[in-house]
Amino acid sequence: MEEIKEPVQLSLGNGKLNPAAAGFSRTPLHAFENLPQGVRHGWRTKRWEYWGVLTPDLVLGMTIAHLDYTATLQLYVFERATGKEISSDPLSIPPGSTAVLPGTLPPLTALGTMGGLHLRFHDDDGGTHLRAESERVGVELYAPAAGDVLGVVVPWSDTRYQYTLKDVAREVSGTVTVDGRQYPVGEGAFAVLDRGRGRWPYSRRWNWAAGYGTSAGTRLGLQLGGMWTEGTPATENALIVNGVLHHFDAELEFSYDLTDPQAPWHVRGDWLEATLTPFHRRLAATNVVAVASKTWQAFGEWSGWAAAPDGTRYDLGGVQGWIEEARNRW
Template identity: 45%
Template sequence: MVGPERPTGGRVRVEVLGEAGGTRLRARCVAPDGRPVEIDVFAALPDGHETLGVVVPWDGRRFQYTSKHTARPARGTLRIGDETLPFGAAADAWAVLDHGRGRWPRRVHWNWGAASGRTDDGRTLGLQFGGRWTVGTGTTENALCVDGRLTRIGEELAWSYDLADPLAPWTVRTPGSDGVDLVFTPFHDRRTRTEAGLLANRTDQCFGHYRGSVRAADGSRIAVHDLFGWAEDVRMRW
């Protein structure tokens, strides 16, 4: 995937390259203060690491295939002007990848949340939560990735939050079980509002930390403490 040829005015040039053992992503843009920004990330895919792939059907003509990857070990560098920040060498860093293809309805509303990291007892945990856009389709895009093994969540999740105050805590739960019982506390909202004729975008993508508990496929309860990730509410017209 390649973006605009010249990374100016906030636009981003991105390259995604398949490499042995994982995926490399390179991107360039210009920061608001004029400094050049470059990032080079390698997202490893360890042997046996499972990912979520589902087809969400709306009708006979509209569908979306989505592939969600959480808790993939990452390493690389972020360069902002003359400053270079390495990550993933001395401490854990994680990648979340999202790949999709399909034909969407003209209007759509979705929730998406994800997080990756290690639990206090040393397990590697990835959270993948979706909502709204899958209701009534017979499938969900909800799953846990625990030490590389996927636990599918067939229930639609109950999301609770206040868009009048998106930095207030959110809750994400499985209404029919204790499979997911989490509170997400944001510290930053990446807010987008666009109205351009037939096109519109209203996005609140909040970054913060998850706390609570989830249950793996073997029934074990996993405590979640300050797992870094995001949760978003997106409404699109295209």
């Protein structure tokens, strides 16, 4: 894939994919001001900001999404010591102004309010403030920006295309309050941003995996994807070593058993032999009006190895993260 090095609009004025936008980048360089929306364009535009946070105490997921004909927020918390799960996913039809997702280059402020849940992700010059408030959960976190990210445009056609930005190697600090109990967040915690903007087919499946940790004094970030990029020139596969991105073009092989929540998940390729052993697996499902989704997401510890293009192998022991299969009709 070609590396994008200058700011570019994802879409042309007529709503089709801008050919100059196809490729990958190490910083957020794509803007979305020409992305078409609404019934005249078939309700195919999907926009979201997802932040996942893993700490020694908690798993946290927060999403602000606008799916053209609807908007939704999601807040998920898992207490690792108790096994308690809290999940809130209000949905608004029509979307109105319940989810605000800017189309400009960062710094961005994304926010959403509905169903007693309020989410706000606000960039400053040095990182991102993550805030959530619901009846049972309060989140006040800060994730400093640190090193390269992976931005990729996946071109299914000139009318169906997706920009994804995965920032998988951010440390994070602050507090999360769950049912009145305050958890400090700091050492051993990391945050991942998944930003999506594009024009989707109605039905699509994908694998996604992320990880972050320190192995033998080296900071490693792991970003892996599959299924949804097959048949295109794009992949979202990368290894980040001490903040430096290494992007890989070849597809990876994912293997796992969805019938067994405790079974390991495996990912293999020319530069990677990785296994995630779960401490928890979540099954999230939605079936409302035209939106139907099912996601199996496993959280755990990575093992195995990943190699940089120069042949240096890195042990993945000590890297924490997650892996998922998602099936969407939207």
